[in-house]
Amino acid sequence: MAFGARMFKTGLAVTLALYLTQLLGISSPVGAAIAAIFAMQPSIYRSWRYFLDQIQTSTLGAILAMLGGYFLTNQPIAVGLVCILVIMICIKLNMGETIGLTLVTVISVMEASGQWDFAFNRFFLTLIGIISAFLINILVFPPKPKDQYFKQINSVFDKMSLLMRTAISHEIKDSVYRDEMNSLEGSIKSIGDKYNLFEEEQKKLKRAKYSHSRQLVVYKHLLISLQKGYEVLNAVENHYFQAKRSGEIDEQFDAHLEHLIKFHEHILWKFEDKLKPNVDEADTMAEKNEAFMDQVICGAGTEPGGFRMTIVAAAMYDYGHTLDRLNSVADHISRFVEKKNNGGDILAWLKR
Structure with missing residues (x-):
């Protein structure tokens, strides 16, 4: 397999996401790295669309996850039910490509089981990863x-x-x-x-x-x-x-x-x-x-x-x-x- 610009940029996006989490003093930066990997897209247009769609679905998923964690705790069956609901909503909104990362956000947030500060921290990590990938994609060897x-x-x-x-x-x-x-x-x-x-x-x-x-x-x-x-x-x-x-x-x-x-x-x-x-x-x-x-x-x-x-x-x-x-x-x-x-x-x- 040939080494390509997208591979290089994915590595850069992960690096940037991890550095940003360190600068902001956020613990457990893995969520930001995972988000950066998911968010790297093959074109500027698709990167921009993914950025907008992912912000919407991740926000919605985080809200549902916080509500689910607060009322249902973080029992496996509760996590599964919220995931099913989020998948249905993403498909209904024609944002199927964002399902993977949105579910990662949901599971991370529900781990907090109603602890709002911890949940917000997990959601913020996802945003850092998405933004890192978007910036790297448009600034470093932009897709042609x-x-x-x-x-x-x-x-x-x-x-x-x-x-x-x-x-x-x-x-x-x-x-x-x-x-x-x-x-x-x-x-x-x-x-x-x-x-x-x-x-x-x-x-x-x-x-x-x-x-x-x-x-x-x-x-x-x-x-x-x-x-x-x-x-x-x-x-x-x-x-x-x-x-x-x-x-x-x-x-x-x-x-x-x-x-x-x-x-x-x-x-x-x-x-x-x-x-x-x-x-x-x-x-x-x-x-x-x-x-x-x-x-x-x-x-x-x-x-x-x-x-x-x-x-x-x-x-x-x-x-x-x-x-x-x-x-x-x-x-x-x-x-x-x-x-x-x-x-x-x-x-x-x-x-x-």
Whole structure:
């Protein structure tokens, strides 16, 4: 596992929380450290939302815990009942992500069994931990999910390109291929999680700019293109080698995969302003995609086991169709940025 900024910041947040509790002369600082660990979030927006939501649910949980501890004492069944009530309230308020830390607060406060000073001390520790994590997250290596998104897109594409260019020739060892496929699947899922962050922020911010909506469209198409490429690799692994085929068919499929991955590469170069818009290439690719599917249906698809070949060809056709749409988005955004910024950098605009 690679050492990342979030790991480092979690450690810093715990350190800050512990130092603050020492400066304030508060005993048993473990609660603040636990709160800091829970409160570290992957984006500034989510960190701010978590901060606000956690303050509300922790306050509510502490009040219920103090009342429960006062009237019911700290018997296990009483603690369990208050925890159930707090979970129900958090879910009702659509603040499910705060349940874990809120329950820690409830249990800590109920330990006081009606001793208000001790209960307030436990609640205050939770606030110190939340605030420490929030401050560290926005001040130290603030999250830049958009920069990370495009770095991951290029990294995943490079890995997928290697697998796709050797999928038919079967040059990679089986064990290595499986490991690379698993790694590719995890990386695409990670990109999907980052896209969900953008989408969540877009939906929650009522005054989001129209340009942000355009950016979201680009992010989505970039993600879908990788997902479709992964589906091609899955189809090849599950169906291609189980079907009867000739050397000519292998060359046909391998050549078309090369055309697709090269087209994908050129589209990504457009987003990086390394390549001019090329309408001819897009038209040629669309024609090749149609011709390839027709050839498979009329040729390999009629052979014994041809249904499997058709499944692989359909996945490749779908991938090509997705790339055609991504290319249209790239050309459209290029014209938009050029008109808006009098010739600006597409990638810089997407990362704003």
